[in-house]
Amino acid sequence: MTRRPRSAPKSYHHGDLREGLVEAALAILGRGSAAALTLRAAAREAGVSPAAPYRHFADRDALVAAVAERGFAALFDRMRASATRARVSPERGLQEIAVAYLRFAMERPAEYRVMFGPELADRARHADLQQTSTRVFALLAEGIAGLQRAGRVRAGDAHAMALTAWALVHGLAMLALDGRAADGDLAALERLGRTATELLMFGMATPAAAVHSPSNTPARRRSGARVPRQ
Amino acid sequence: MTRRPRSAPKSYHHGDLREGLVEAALAILGRGSAAALTLRAAAREAGVSPAAPYRHFADRDALVAAVAERGFAALFDRMRASATRARVSPERGLQEIAVAYLRFAMERPAEYRVMFGPELADRARHADLQQTSTRVFALLAEGIAGLQRAGRVRAGDAHAMALTAWALVHGLAMLALDGRAADGDLAALERLGRTATELLMFGMATPAAAVHSPSNTPARRRSGARVPRQ
């Protein structure tokens, strides 16, 4: 299907333009903001006419989706690598996953923004993107499931807990990218990430029996809170 | 400074075009996606020529910033109203703030997206937006400080905890808008929000002496978990 002469001469045909366009887009995102990622700019960067991309992507959004998918795949790799590297304890592993996530967002901000940008609001149109991004969620869910099996996290709605964890770390990344957290300081963001994940993991720890029945939990009884009505 | 004839006739001058453009933009966002919010479209909606907005906004981004500021103000109002309405307990209040936040995001998705969109990546350019958005953070921080004063939340870095709370709820909103959580079901999202905030608040609760030293916490000892090495 795809011919790949690799280091092709200046021929009429590019060889693997689809790949070239994705890499061109990544290069653009790497040196500029997300607004600079334009179909024509990617075409220029790949040394090709403005209409050429339409042989490989139906839309500008399709190119963006391909870039985002590449991003999710890279993010997944880094998260997994980070998790296996820190095998001292399941908690530590999950925490390192979170830190790897934050690091990725800080190192490739424009790419990260594109991964969650509005151009892909309807991800149903890009099935492969949906699938790849689901893998990073699965990694988090797996981490939490592992904690549950180890008896470190209470049994219960693992899906909700994984979503919560993802939301926490994704929200931190967004706030950091908007300059509202850590102020561009990666080390500070990592500290914040560790603190935040520890807070959450502590809340998910085993003897939290009352997550879905907020009244009269052990924590509140211990802390002397009034039992709320309703 | 600004004349406001209010219900101005079809005159050459608009009366209060700046306000009219912001409302036009909100109308566009209300019925379409964020991509439909264009300077020219707002001008059309306001019944004015394409160049007219430049008498009131330096940029397209400046209009977007004004819209975002309006959004943050509305969000702030709803959060505060929701907090004062649910005064049964500080925990409950903070939780209702979170739910109000999520509800806002679900009801006005395009507006919410604009509030955190990449066009305002450098919020330093829009000082008033920065200020207004800081108020919603202050509301969260105040809620957590209140919990600390009441002895319900451990003393410690209140700023980090407030950021954590904001990140959690913002992340949930983003995931929901991307169709990754709750699947467009507001009630489901509210449940998820309550669960998530309870998990976090439980983690922040008073007898959490070991937030920065994850090993050998009281919760883990009580639950009979093995003490992790290191």
Added chain:
DNA sequence: CCGCGTATGTTAACAGTGTTTACATGAGGA
């Protein structure tokens, strides 16, 4: 080895966008 179909590229054009420049209007103070 040849010829040809088709995947892949180019060129030219369209509508729509942000933005600027020069000009028009009219509201309100001197």
Added chain:
DNA sequence: TCCTCATGTAAACACTGTTAACATACGCGG
């Protein structure tokens, strides 16, 4: 009354996404 200046318009530019018509050359069947 008039004249000034904030506020509007009109026309133009460069740029974008997208499409249609045309060009090239890769690789397969003969």
